[in-house]
Amino acid sequence: MGLQFKEPWFLLLLLPLIGFAVWMWRTKLQLLGTRKALAVGLRTTILLLLILSLSGIQWFVTLEQKAVYYVVDRSDSMQSSKAYEPWLKASTDAKAKDDQVGVISTGLDAIVERSLTPQSLNEFSFSGQINRQFSNLAQGLQLAGSMMPEQSTPRVVLLTDGNENVGDLLRQGKLLKDKGIPVDILPLPKSVKKDVSIDSLKLPDKLYQGEKYTLEIAIASTFAGTGELRIYEENQEISKQSVTVERGDNRFVLTSLAKEAGFHRYRAELYFAEDEQAENNISYAFSRVTGPPKVLVVEGVTGSSGNIESVLKSSFIGYEVIPPEMLSREMANYAAYDSIILNNVSATRISGPQMDMIETAVSSYGIGLMMLGGEDSYGMGGYFKTPIEKALPVYMDLQGKREIPSLGLILVIDRSGSMGGGKLELAKEAAMRTVELMREKDSVGVVAFDSTPWWVVEPQKLTDRKKVLEQIQSIQPAGGTEIFTAVDEAYQRMLKVEAQRKHIILLTDGQSATNQSYEQLTANMLKNNMTLSSVAVGEGSDVQLLESIAKMAKGRFYYTNDQSTLPAIFSREAVMMARTYIVDQPFIPALGQTVEWKGLLGDGVPKINAYVAVTPKETAEVALMSPEPDPLLARWQYGSGRSVAWTSDITGKWSADWIAWDRFSNVFSQIIKWTFPQFQASPFTLTSHLNGNEASLDIKSSLPGIQGDVQASITDDTLGKTELNLSPTAPGEYESKLAVQKPGVYLAKIDVKDATDKEKSLGSFTTGFVIPYSPEYKINPVDPTGKLKQLAELTGGRLLSLERPEEVFQGEVKPKRQSHDMAMPLLIVALLLWLLDIAVRRLSIPWERVAVLWTARSGRRLQPEPAAAAAGIERLRQRKRLAGLARPAGAASSDGATLLERGASAEVADAAASASAPAGAGAVQSSPRAGDGAPSMPPSAASNRAAGGPQPQAPAASEQTMNRLLAAKNRKRR
Template sequence: MGIQFNEPWYLLLLLPLAAFAVWAWRTYPARGGWRRRMAVPLRSLILLLLILALAGLQTVATMEQKAVYFVLDRSDSMPAGQTAGQWIQASVSAKGEKDLAGVISTGLESLVERQLSGEGTGRIAYDGKVNSQFTHLAGGLQLAGSLFPESVTPRIVLISDGEENAGDLLRQARLLQNKGIPVDVLPMAKEAGRDISIESVKVPEKIYQAEKYSLEISLNSTFAGTGELRVYEDNQELTREQVTVEKGENRFALQSLAREPGFHRYRAEIYFPDDEQAANNSGYAFSRVTGPPKVLIVEGKPGSSSNITAALTSGLIGFTIISPEMLPSELADYTGYDSLILNNVPATRISGPKMERIEQAVRDYGIGLLMVGGEDSYGLGGYFKTPIEKALPVKMELEGKREVPSLGLILVIDRSGSMGGGKLELAKEAALRTVEMLRDKDTVGVVAFDTSPWWVVEPTRLTDREKVMEQISSIQPDGGTEIYTAVDAAYQKLLKVEAQRKHIILLTDGQSATSQSYEALTGNMVQNNMTMSAVAVGDGADGQLLEYLSKLAKGRYYFTNDQSTLPAIFSRETVMMSRTYVVDQPFVPAAGQLADWSGLFGDGVPKVKAYVAATAKESAETILLSPEPDPLLVRWQYGSGRSVAWTSDFSGKWSPDWTSWDRFPEVFSRLVKWTFPQFQASAFEVTSRLEGDQVRLDLKSADPAFQGEIQATVTDEALGTTELAAIPTLPGEYEAQVPVRQPGVYLTRIDVQDPADRSKTLGSSTTGFVIPYSPEYRLSAGDQTAKLKQLADMTGGRLLSSEHPEEVFQGAVQAKKQSRDRTRLLLAAAALLWVADIAARRLNVPWSRLAERARRRFGFSGRPVTVPSAPAKMERLGRRKDQAAAFYRSLGEERPPNQVPGAGLMKRGEDALAEENRKAQAGKGPSRAPVRDRPGGGEGKERPVPPPDQPVQGETAGRSETMSRLLAAKKRRQ
């Protein structure tokens, strides 16, 4: 233990401090012995502490302690087994008593499995979760280097195969070298297995329709063999061939013809019987085929799109017709179309994830959307609060339109154990959406059932909507299934509800435990003007019973294997019961905001028989209106795309005059073409390449003098969106980096902004890149352990052996000094001493009196206390009077006795003596001699005493002068 100073020059102040202490001791006035003895040392000590604080006093201790962090590579490329963990355990067990050891796991992320500890025994658990699809060794070294305390001799041991594919290991080595932290390495050699991988798939980024193109596939193999190569375009097989590969790199080229325009994805797959690693057997590529526009028609009823297809054919617009269940599941598939038409499609037939992809395709990638009405569309189709409603220019609610009947609604929800795994959560979401749609005057009740019914929400008016929604959210799955008692309980409660329409929605995924008379129950419902609809979830539900019940109760039956459609089913049921959405009365539409469509509708339009009521959104353009007024034709811009809503139909049932109108093909083609992407051709060439866990986008302009700004929007398979600003690197060239965490398909939209007005887009293009598998699974070229050896050489580390784990803690320990700043401690001590100094100078504590009181109170033994008698007290008082008189004579003047300090007390004493003398003369006590005026009244003269009510002469006038003289004398004495 030693000391040192940061600013030793301040110690020169100790010389004037010593001089001050000597001078203060000699000249400090006496205030009692103990005060003088304490005041000077206290002040000198305070100043000494302040000088030491200014000098930066530090205590220094010498430490000799090793600390080792083991950084373990836990990526998928590491050899399987517990070899590395066992080696670490053996090394920790052989460390010294004072040595410390810790463990860090690294993959794409790094985490501490065990903090630095002196424990040498016990199993080390590797429970932390890291992304093992990447190897980021630099991250593990950086974390370890930041955790060492200053008092130890640090060392890092890296255990890895050297297959780095993220970060820069050697750059981190230089940083550790500057910090003086050596890195030992234990190379874990990976055995060469039988593996074949697809390294790349290349296809031209732009192809014209009917053009032949080459698709190049690069393979890498560790063995020679024969297998099968398959190539797909948008999940449709293009070719399947038998190929023979040699050890090392192999290339194949396939010829194909671009048939359909749009954005296409190509996938290549290989199948070899002896391949040990399947994760690297696929590769992807993107290309855009330029040609006529293409539209995807989704029809709710087969054969109902004949009028639409005829209009598109006359407008030279290509199309594809599918059912709602055939909608693509991946966002990339929607980018192959210019627009999407939903022709009278109910939301109950479109899953939630597919709706989200349609909405994002419109918002982010400019795909058009046109919804055509009918009995299964808009609010009647259950689109309330769906992603598609977001993209449409109309809302499903009727805001303040017409008086609709009041509704009493009971939701009977199965909460048995089989409803777990997400079913019950979606059922609760459906119930919550239903509550949102109802009005305050409506009545709602929720009964959950397993083997018996449980009222979650008793039938109540929706005056406290939030409370009802909280109660619905509390339902948990448990128990069996008993349908009859739950439906009967709902019927009994609904009898007491006052509403114009009464309805029950039954949802279950199972079969009832008992079979009872449902006919009588449903008959009573119909007799009391109630209806009931049933929803069967999954193949395990008793579909026959539920369909039978819905028919008996004059309701509707739904079956779904996709639980994400439950909210749409409940919304549809609520709308059909509570609102009259279909307006069935002929009218001629009125013109609204025609804008650039004035040439289409300016000369008049045919009449319409019926439509589905909706509400136009605030920023939408209402082109045609009904007399209500309700919107008939509405359009708006939604993000990068456009959408149009036609609330009547085009099948001929509600609008026969429109479909027979000679201008209908032209009008409908214009509606569809307005929704097409409005981007101009981009003047940029976009390429992408994977660099570790980053994808680098390189953009090159055809004009080298271009200086605008470029925005890139990247969307992954989970619909997560990342917006990036491209950075200029060279004239006309830009770069953007996108972090990727998982393999998959990534769509990218490039927007070129106008330099003069950033709100304007000069051009856009859609491209994409694919991470078919992590670079962790690529076949390595060469010896990757050479980089580990270079790491050890740069940092002064060692190349360890798997046979000798104990050598990690061997070697000399470099002694390290640990200093601690004591400035705050010195300042705190100085503050406390300063308070003690103030107390010593300002406080006069009668210690003897306090001690005497303590002895009396607590019975302490000590010397006897003598209490003076009355004559002794008078004698002492006289001596004090003589001392005061002598003091005033020294000042050159006489003072009347009454002006002497203590005169009042002496007067009272003389009065007491006179009283005693009178009593003695009367024979009642002994007599005493009066007190004489010894200072100036003459020996033997009795001092005159004035009457009590007569003021002493000059007393008031002389009191102030006396005090002044006393103060002056005090100062002269000092």
């Protein structure tokens, strides 16, 4: 332990401090004795403390301890090597008592498993969660270097197989070298296992329809064997063959034919019985096949698309007709089409994720969308507030354009425990969407039931829509299932509702706890003009009972295994009850505002017998309209794509005259073609490559000198979307980084905007890129020992061995000082001493009297020494002489002198009496001192006062003289 100074030059102030202390001692004449010594000492001490604070005084201790952080590579390539765990514990047994050890785990990221502590690792176990698909050793070293204490000798021990695939190990080593932190390396051998992997799958990124192409598959293997290679195009197997591989690199070439136009995703998979690692057995590729346009027709009624098929055939447009249940659940598959036509399809048959994909295909990738009318389309199909409604140019509800009969609706919702896990949340969303469709004059009620019914919303007019929505949101799952009681309760309350149409919607995923007769209940409903529809969710529901209830109550029955369709079912029911959404009065459509289609429709069009009423959106173009006026044909631009709404049918039931019209095929083919992607040949090309878990996207322009702002919209297979702004790196070149967590095919829509006019597009195109599996799983024959040895030499570290764990704590320890600043404590002490200095100079405390009062209060008499009594008498005599010298000539009367002498005599008498009084005589009896401002009273005057006789009066001159004497006495005391 010792002292040190940050600014020792301030210690030179100690020399003038000594002179200043001497000067203070000689000039402090107004203070005497102890008070003077105390005042001078305090001031000197205060200045000394200030000088020491300015000099940065510190006390320090010398430490000789090591701080060692173990950085352990816990990526997947290390999972087979567990030899380091006992080595860790054995190495800490050799540490000194004060040495500290900590553990850091690293994969893609790094976390502290245990902070530095003197305890060994005998009881330690790994528990942190990290991404093991990558090895980022630099991240672990950086974390260890940032957490090293300054007072210890630092050291990092890296345990790894050297399979670095993210970051720069040597660059981080240079930073640690600058900090003086050596890195010891324990190279762990990578276990040899039987592994076969697909290194790459290659095919041309651009093909023409009907073109033959080759697929090149590069396979690496650590053993010789025979297995199976499968090739998939859009999840459809196009090749399956047996392959024999040798140890090392193998290459295979397959040929195929580009049959369908559009974007296509390819996947190669390997199956070997001896393979011990499956993560590297898959690879992806992506290509765009150029050919005639292709349309996907989704029909709600089988065989109802004959007329639209004839239109497509006559225009040489390829097409595919599927039911809605066959819609793809993978985003890449929608990119194979130029347009999607929904022909009288109910929203209840399209899941929520599929609607999201269709909406994304239109907005982000320019795929066209067209909806054809019918009894199951638009609002009648339940598309209110769905993603498809967002993409279409019309709203599904009627926004105050006509008188609709008032509706009384009660929702009976199962809230039993089995409705948890998302079902009840979607049921609540469905109920809220239904409430949003209703108007203020409608009545709504919501009853939730388990074993008993509970009114969430009492039947009421929809005057406070927000409150009703909040009450619906409060439903929570609990209890069993009892259906009849809840339906009967809804029926009884519906009797009191005043509405032109009354309807009940029952939703449950279970079976009723009791079996009661519903015949009488449904008969009473029909008698009172009520209907009921039922919705069965999942295989556990009583489908037979719910279907029979809906049939007896003249309603509709729905069964769904996809709970995401519940909102569409509820909104469809609400619209179906209004019934006025279908306008069945024949009319000749009027031409609207679309100038581009005036040549097609301007010469007159046939009549329409019926259509589904909708509301056009604010920015939509209405080409044909009804007398209401409602849109019959509307279009608009939605994001990168275009969409069209035709609100009549295409089967001839509502549009027979149109089907018979000789221009029908030409008109509808032009309308369909208008929805096709408007991408032109782009002067831009996109390339991508993977660096660890980060994909780099590079765009280059073939036109010289082009400038603009480039934006990219990236979508993965799960519809996860990432928006990127690409930064220019050179004229006509741009780049951006994208963090990826999983392999697969990614779609990219690139927009290039004019730098001077943001509304002007210089080019827009859709393409794709592939993210392969992590390089962590590659079969890498390169020996990483050289790189690890270079890191150790760079930082001054060592190469350790599994056989000698004690080497970690061998070596020189550099002593380090642990300093503690003393400036602030010294300043605090100086402040306290300054306050004491003020008290010493400003306060005069009669310590003799304090002692007398203290002993009197404690019941004891002070026993002065005779010498002390004599000294007291001598002091009184001196005061008397001084008072005589201070009196002006002729100013004191004989009475004043007598009074002073009497006071002095009385004080002397008191001192003598105190000296001669026996011990234990009780309280000390003393008369007032003359110096205290009250003159002593003669005995005769005292006796007269005690007897109540006349008191002597001192002349005014005597009082003045006494006051002057007292003032002189007080000055002398100070």
